[in-house]
Amino acid sequence: MLSTYSSLKRRTPLKTKTPLKAKTPLKRKTPLAGKSALKRGKGYAKPSAPSIMQEEKRCYLTGKTENLVKHHIYPGARRKASDEWGCWVWLTAAAHTGAAGVHSSAERMRELQAECYRRFVALYGVDKFVEVFGH
Numbered sequence: 001m002l003s004t005y006s007s008l009k010r011r012t013p014l015k016t017k018t019p020l021k022a023k024t025p026l027k028r029k030t031p032l033a034g035k036s037a038l039k040r041g042k043g044y045a046k047p048s049a050p051s052i053m054q055e056e057k058r059c060y061l062t063g064k065t066e067n068l069v070k071h072h073i074y075p076g077a078r079r080k081a082s083d084e085w086g087c088w089v090w091l092t093a094a095a096h097t098g099a100a101g102v103h104s105s106a107e108r109m110r111e112l113q114a115e116c117y118r119r120f121v122a123l124y125g126v127d128k129f130v131e132v133f134g135h
């Protein structure tokens with residue numbers, strides 16, 4: 001009896017609750033749905049959607065046309081979705097990551113995000129925004 005007990009106990013204690021697995025998921029809300037064609041080359045989609053913020057290729061803030069880099073309005077995990085949904089702008093390197101650039105100013109960043117949100121919602125609606133960006 002006792003030995004059966006202990007052998008049973010032996011089996012379970014392996015701590016296989018896999019709490020780690022739950023952490024790993026890349027939080028992919030599959031924004032790629034239906035757009036698998038984007039997956040080319042290096043795995044990172046090129047300017048997949050035109051910016052909903054501007055039409056011309058010039059700095060969104062200064063209007064300059066040199067030294068432009070693409071700034072994704074929603075960075076990090078939402079960067080890719082930003083790219084695919086046109087939530088990005090052209091900025092000069094200085095306006096981007098310079099001392100007074102958007103990446104140095106949380107306020108500037110928020111303003112851009114707020115403006116982009118307005119435009120996105122006007123185009124696709126709030127539900128879509130939540131679907132694409134999570135919040």
Ligand SMILES: [Zn+2]
Pocket residue numbers: 070071072096103
């Ligand atoms: Zn940026």
